[in-house]
Every structure is written in structure tokens, then in C-alpha cells.
Amino acid sequence: MGSKLPIFPEQASTLAPDVDHLALFLLVVAAFFTVLIFTAIFYFAIRYRRRSDRELPHVQHGGMALEIVWSVIPFGITMVMFGWGASLYYKESRPPDNAIPIYVVAKQWMWKIEHMEGQREINELHVPLGRAVKLTMTSEDVIHSFFVPAFRTKQDVVPGKYSTLWFQSTKPGKYHLFCAEYCGNRHSGMIGWIYVMEPQDYQNWLSGGAPAASLSEGGEKLFTSLACANCHKADGTGRCPSLVGLFGKTVQLADGNKVVADEAYIRESILQPAAQVVAGYQPVMPTFQGLVTEDGVLQLVEYIKSLGETPEDKTRASGTLGERH
Amino acid sequence: MTEHVDSVKTYVLVFAALIFLTVATTAVAFVDLGPFSVVMALAIAVCKMLLVALFFMHVRHSTRLTRLVVLGGLLWLAILLLLTMGDMMSRGWVGVPGR
Amino acid sequence: MASEAHAPAESLALREQFETEAQQKDASTLGMWIFLITEVMFFGGLFLAYMVYRRLYPDIFAIASSSLNVYIGAANTVVLLCSSLTMVLAVRAAQLGRTRAIVLFLVLTLLLGGVFLGVKAYEWNEKFVEHHIPGPSFHFEGLGPDQQGHAQLFFSLYFAMTGLHALHMVIGAGLLAMLIWQARRGRFTAEYMTPVDLIGLYWHFVDIIWIFLFPLLYLIDRHLKQP
């Protein structure tokens, strides 16, 4: 086992080759300058070594032309690095519209993963090959970080808010999932596996076992048991705004601002209802902080998302982040 | 050594201005200026700061080095505030939670 | 003003690492200004936290702020400004070498500083009675349970900022007491009054911090809700 000496990590996502190309460019530049400096030092040190204790070299003061050359050229090169790295980063931060949404709740020291269809996993994540997957993540306690080296991607998972990470796998297999942000005693035990499966196998896996209920069905149950519908009436006659078709829309708030109803907004509205009140309504909703777990909030969010879709859409497992700029 | 001694009158006038500005900032806080109420409050506070620094702390008689130190300090404060607020304000611009 | 005779105490005031008294005074003044800049950055961190949370929770900050007594705050601002005036007059007296005036103005400054701290203590006590001390027993009337945390953030910042400001006042008061003692013994002359000058700078700086704390903590959107 211990005899392996790997140098390159596996490439298993669409992003991985891009990152590796950038890494190669950086490596070539770094190697060039390292060799340049080392060679110059060795050569000068030997060529101009001191031959007598009394010798005194001729003084030459600096040359402005040289100074300009060796600041401007490296600056140009670094700007290429910046542009390249930035475009990759921008790409990494915007999940494609058709990405499969999956939810992740991190806690000391495990990853809890919930699929739209209701499957739950711990420290394992099964995804279909070749489909973009979007993870919406939060933490129940401290900061964690979702890191899959084979996908070359990583995102901190912060308590109190959602963060997003996406990837599209390119190779079936089993890949490491690490927690990369130090999170306490068993930080190094907070690891797991990503299983990238052929689409057919993935379907089998999804239908295997007997999930209790899909995420939005779980949310519906919570919605009923918490009596949300008493105020949030579907026809808009309740004391609170109707939630049908809410997700992804721009909402006019009482304080004059506008906000897009995304996952973070819905989460905040459940936990801190008075923070962003919709125009025309009173801040009468009580908080559900402490009454609903982070998992429960995710289920409610998914249920509210499902309210905006026609029945046909509802069966299709797809992201609903359509109308984003 | 050129020690500059200001007259008592100067100090009392500056003091009166400071009192006036304190009353003004309190009064103006009760007026609805929308987003400008913060601007107004800070503008008055900056005026008061300038009065105290220039007259009471004798910055107007001080060396260029002292002025440089003061400006440098304020510049660094601005770096701290602006770059951090830059992050806070631009969160959510791409419309993806946590980005 | 340099016409007064050179007192022997004055040449004793020159420390061995310096060449001249002017160099020593310059060095001390520069040192004090740099120290004040570190103080700016120190309070800067608090102002940053304040800006971030006020931007996140503007309404709660306005409501929480309106529970502070604006008139007491304004009156205390005036007290502090008065102490700055007496401080600068003490410095002026020192520049002119008037020992008795130095002592008088320093004592006045110390008294006004004491008044400020007394009023501050009264206000804190009021907060304590109202359960506005951040912590497990924090409760702010009229806000839902989900907003208690945001109001608590305001009061955490309120206590951190006014508390550290008051700590600086206490240190300043200690320095003033030391100055008064030295001034009474005739330490300061028109030629050697650096300590009075420097502690004056410190006192004015603490005043400036309050000049910003007052509108930021007491005067958020007062028009929304009368206290």
C-alpha cells in the first residue's frame, strides 16, 4: 500500500483539466525563474569568487533600464496568471442551470447528504456520471470545508448561511471527500467518498432501498405539522404572502429593497422572519429558529421551490435557479 | 523652537462651534433624511474631528511629518473599512448563495 | 516666552540618548502621534464590526439605538468637549509657564472626565436593569425572538465600544492625576512641558473617538421612533 508515490491527482471532473492546465502554466513559469536565479547565482558566485583579501570590485550603480525590464515583464506574466485564474474561478462559482440540486449539512464530524428524491447518506455521495451537480451546503456548528481533490474544487461550509459548490464528473469511480477546514477533534475523520456512477446504475441506486419521502414531501409534512398553511394560503388571502411560484422571483420588501427569493432568502425568512418582510404584509410570523433543524429547513425550502412548478416539472429533478443574471 | 501659542479666544470659539455641532447632529437625527441621515451624522462628526485635531491638537501648527502620520493612519483605517465592506456589499451579486 | 531663566531641572530632563532638547521633544511628540495611530486602528476594528452589522440589520439597529437616552448622550458629549477645552487651556498655560493655571485646568479636566464616567456608569446600570446586557439573560422588549440576536449584536458593540472608550478615559484620568502631582511640584516650565502636551493629545484623541461613537450609537434614525 505504502509503496505508491503518486505525483498527479486523478482528474474526474470537467474542471480538473482546466485547473491542471493552469497549474502547468504556473509550474513552467516558476521553473523558468527558479532555474534562472539558481544558475545566475551559481555562475556569478564561482566566476567572481574572491581571489585576494584586498581586492575591490569596480562599483557599478544600478541601471534603471534593467530595473524596469525586470519589473514590467514579471508584472505582465502575473497578469496572465490573474486573468486565467480569475476566469476559472468565475466559472467555478456559477453552477449551470440544469445542475442536479443536492443538499449537504455538515456537523462535527460528518457530512449529511440529502437528495431531492429523499435518499439520505452520511459521508457518502452518489452522483450520476456526466451530470452537473449543485451542492447547497450549511453547517450546524463550526466551519467545515467540502473538498474533493479529484474534482479540484472546494468550498467552506459556514454555520448560519448557505454556500454553493458544483461539479460535473467525467469518470466513474470512487473519490475522496475531505473536510479541509479545521473543525475540531476528529477533523481528519470527517472524510468520505464520492461515488460517480453510470446513469443507469445511479437510477438503480436511487430506486433501491425505500426512501421515506422525497425532500419536498418531507417539507410538505413539516409545512402541515407546523401549520404554515394557516397564514400562507395558496390563494394569497392569508395574513402572509402566498408561496406559490415564489421561488426565483424578485420580491418587493417593506423597506423598499428588492430581493431574489433564493434558498438563502427562504431560509432567512423561516429563521428570521422579521428581517425581510414582503411589502404589504405585517411582520407577524414567529421565528422557527430552534424548532426546525437545518435538515428541516432544507426540506421546507425544497417544498417551497416545488410549489412554483407545474406538476410535470415536479417529477423532473432539476435546478430552479433559472432567472439569475 | 517656535512654539505657537493660540489665544484663549480661538479656543473658546472652537469650543462653541463644537457645542453647536453637537446640538445640530442631535437635532438633525430626528429629521427623516432617508439614507442621508447617516451621511449627515458622519459629516458633522468629521467636522468636529477636524476642529479638535487642527486646533486642540495643534495639527495646524505641526510638522509635515505629523500630518503625514495622521493622514497615513486615516488612510489605513479606510483600507480596513473599504476592502472589508467591499466584500460585504458584493456578496450575492452572482446570485449564488455563499458566493 | 523663552525669556525665563534656565532651571537646572530642565537639563536633567534631557535623556542621555538625545543630543538636544528639541530632538527629544520632537521624538516624544512623534512617538505620541504614532501611538494615537495605533489607537485609531484599534478602534477601527470595532467600527468595522459596527458597519458590517448595521448594514446587515439596519432596522434592528435603529430600534435598539432608540432605547438609549439621547439627551444623556448629548449632555455627556458636551461634558467631554468641555474637558477638551480645559485640557487645551492647561496646555496653553504650560506653554506660558503658568504653573498654578496648569494645575487648575488639569483639575477641571479631571473632574469633567469623572463626570463623564459617572454618567456613563449610570447609563450602563440602566441597561443592566433593562436586561440589555448581552448574554443569556438578554431581552429586548418589543422584538420577536428571531431579532433578539440582532439587537444583542448592537448591544455587544455598544458595550465593547463604550467600554473600551471608558477604559481609555480611566487611563487618561490616571495620567491626569500624575500630571497634576508633577505640576504642583513645579516640574513644568515654558521650556519643558512635553508631558502636558502629550497627555493633552491623548485626551483630545479620546474625545474624538466619542465624537464618532455618539452619533453612531445614539442617533440612528431617531425619526422612526421617539424614545
Place this chain on the structure above:
Amino acid sequence: MITAAVQEREHYLNQSYGLKSWLLTKDHKRIGLLYLFTITLFFFVGGAFATMIRVELLTPGGNFVSSDTYNKLFTMHGVAMIFFFLIPSIPASLGNFFLPMMIGARDLAFPRINLLSWYLLVVGGLFALFAMLAGGVDTGWTFYTPYSTTYSNSWVIATAIGIFIAGFSSILTGLNFIVTVHRMRAPGMTWMRMPLFVWSTYATSLIQVLGTPVLAVTIILLFCERFFHIGIFDPKLGGDPVLFQHMFWFYSHPAVYIMVLPAMGIISEVVSVFSRKPVFGYRVVAYASMAIAVLGFLVWGHHLFVATQSVYAGLVFSFLSYFVAIPSAIKVFNWTATLYKGSISFATPMLYAFGFIGLFTIGGLTGLFLAALGFDVHVTDTYFVVAHFHYIMVGGTIMAYLAGLHYWWPKMTGRMYPEAWARLSALVIFLGFNLTFFPQFILGYLGMPRRYHVYPDEFQVLHVLSTAGASVLAAGYLMPMIYFVWSLRYGQVAGSNPWGAAGLEWQTASPPPVHNFDEMPVVTHEAYDYASVIGEEIQVG
């Protein structure tokens, strides 16, 4: 002074004796030595933790210490090394000793404050040591909330107080240096005649003065949140843990430049003296130090690329990070150009300086990797980062610190160190260092996260290499410790200027008299004017 024998001459070491004469000294040279003892102690404390970390990582299973202990080890390694060794290392020890001498001053502007700074470092260090002995602290040296405020069950508060107090030591040292450079220069010592070590230490002091207070207030807020349970960063109240990271890195990124700028200053001195040429592009190198100090404050957000900072802030911080690379690159090029047509001696300080330039080049270039956003997402919080900053801090700062220590040892003690042993130590440290940390770049790229007690088997070979290197490195660090002590008694007596250097500190006796100079020096020429020391000019090359 005319009383002949060297031993009879009065200097700062024999002018008075006894513990009191040291503990109450106001002489910057003695305070410099006090710092030297203190930071050496902390270096070996931190080194002991590092040794245990490397032993643990020999095997993937985590079977040397428990995970709890391991977490404490890397935290205390970081705390001891960063706050109590690296930050005070060069400025407070060598800087304290030589900055006043190099500008021709009798002492720092505020000698009593200087002594106070040392006491503050000691008191802060005692708090930190107490925390370590009482049970340790396990938050990582970065103290990220909410782990540090709510979840950790270790001595966070004692450690934080220790760092807070040590921070004031750093602030006061910086303040003292700034005033000294502005107000205490000898007649004729204009800004453009100052040695580059003075320039870089001055730039360092600016960072200490402007950055450290923000760390202090951050620690106060951390303290309040943990001790009084009033949350400023607590997400349960709506607080933002990322705000803590902003405030922490506003200091802690520039702190990296507190560590490396004085190191660069030493390298400028050493490269010049042992090439017997003025530093190529003196002005540019001096301004580059100032540029690093200023630009270093604009880049802290590159520690937050995956921390849920906004994408746009990430772009800005990445862009600005590349600006700070340029003055560092300029320095490396200028040092290399200084060698050209010089008269190059292979004395130990120069060997360490070569080591510095090589390792700093690698460390700096890998910094460019980390500033590239798309790549940083993959390697941040992995061993790639660990390797990068060890190349800067160990390969850079400690190499330069040792270069400076060898260079100035004759001046400080009046004795020469054993040259052969010293050259050997430079070689051993260079090789051991690379063997320790180069494999960690590969580990990081492979995806090995940092702060892992247990790790997957496939990383083991590289970890074994690293641990092997660490044992070589440890042996390398023990060598100077031994021969320096040896040389105090048995070393050759050094003359006042064994290297043929041109700085003012070499124009006075070794060890220097109490007030540094028997008569006030007057400076009439630029720094690094070797013609005035060597006399005749012989064309080489």
C-alpha cells in the same frame, strides 16, 4: 581605552555584572540579547512540537499521539513559532542591537519603552506557556470562530491573552524604531545613505504599528465572546464568522511581511558585504521595502477565496496580490545582479544568504500559484499552503536570521564562530529544509488537507520523506546552537571589522562600548562604500 589589553577595554558586556544589570538594562544591545535568549527558547519549544508532528505523520494511522493531542501540537507549534519567535525574531533581537548602531545613534529613542517591550513579550510568552502546560490549545493558530469561541474545550483565553500582550510588545518595538529612524540619525546620515537593513526594518515597523492593533481588538472581541458569551461573530445571533477572518487576516497577512522584510534587509547587507559591492539598484531596493509594507495591507482577502467571501472581492484581492509580488521579485533580481562582477566570499553568512535567495524564490513563486484564484480553490487548506509558507518563513526568515546571526556574531560577542562547522550547518539546513518541505507541495497538489491527524495511505511515502528531512533539519538547527555557545569561550577574538564591511556598526570596537561610539560618527558617504574600508581599488573580472 589606552589600558592596552582587549579584555580590559570596557564594553557593554563587562561594564556591569549581575542579574539586575541585565533585567533593568536600558541598553538596546543588552535588550537585543535578552530578546535573543527569549526567542531562541520559543524556537526550541515550537521545534519540539514540530518534531512530534512529524513523528506522528510517519504513519497514516495516527498511532503516536491522540487526535486531540495532535491538534494541540500543531496549534501550539504555530502559536510559539509565529507570535513568539518569527514576529519578534529579527527586528527585536538583531534589529534592536544594530538599528541604532547602523544609523549612528547612542540608543533607541525610548530605551525604557524598549525594555518594557521585552517584558511584555516575556509576560505574553508566560501566558502562552502556561496554556501549553496546563493542557494546551487546539484551535489552530488562526483561532477561527465559532470553533474557538464556542466549541473548543481548551485554553483559548490564556493563549489569546498571551498573544494580546505580545502584540503590544510588537507595537511598542515598531513605534520605537520609527521614531528612532526619524529622529536619531547621526549627522550626515540622510535617508538615502541608510543601510538597507534599516530601510526594511523601518518598513516592518510601519506594519507592526498599523496592523497589530487590529489583531488586538479582534482578540478582545474573541475574548468577550468566549468569556462573557456575548457574540460578535456568533452565527446563532446573526453574526458573521467571516468577519472574524477579515479582521484576523488584516493583521496576519501583513504579519508575514513583518517576518520576511527584516530578513530581506539582512540579505541586502550580507550580499553586499560578501560581494564587496553596493547593492545593485540601492534606491529601488529601499523603495521596494516600503512598497511591500504598503501593498501587503491590500491583499489579506486571498486567505478567504473559499470562505464564502464574495466572488468580486476574491477577484480584487487576487489582482492586488500580484502587485505585492513585483517588489519581492525586484529584490531577488537586484541581489543576483549585485553578485555580477563582485568579489564573492563564501563565508557562512553568504552561504545562508544564497540559501535564502533560492528558497525565497521558490516560496515566492509558489505564492503566485496561490494567488491564482482557480488554482487556489484546489490547494488552499492543503499541504501546498503549508509548504509555501514554510518556504517563506523557515526557508526565508530563519535562513536570513541565521545569516544575520553569523554575520554580526563577531560584533555582538567579540568572538568568531568556527567557520567550517558553520558552513556545514548551512549546507545541512538547506538540504534538510528542501527534503522536508518540497514533498509537501506535491502532497498538497494531490489533495492532502492540512491539520490532518490521520490520512489516507497513498500519502505516506511523501510524508516519510518529509519526516526524514525534518530530522536532518533538526540536526542542522542544533549545530549553530552548540558552536555559538562554544565560540563564546573558545572562539577566535574578532577584530572590529572582520568582514571588511562599511556599515557604521563595524567602525566601532567589538563588542561595542556602552554608548556604541566613542565619538559621535559623522557620515560623509553613501552606504556600502567599500573603497573607504579596503583602501585601494583592484579591478576584477
